[in-house]
Amino acid sequence: MEAEDQEIIKSINETHAQKAAKRRKLSEEAQEAEDLRKRLEVRCRNRCRRCCVVGIVVEDV
Secondary structure, X not given: OHHHHHHHHHHHHOOHHHHHHHHHHHHHHHHHXXXXXXXXXXXXXXXXXXXXXXXXXOOOO
16 A cells, blocks of 8 residues: 555656656657557568467568
8 A cells, every 4th residue: 555655646746747758758659569560560461461460470480
């Protein structure tokens, strides 16, 4: 419970600028992950003509 309380206090003390910066960083990371997923999906389709979106299977790499 003490750790949970500390997280709540930390969240309250964060400035709006810090929260905005954190949101931007998370958004950028999410975009990078999505771009990577798309590149792997295209590569998979080009290499083995089958693609599993969840596990992205690439044969004969």
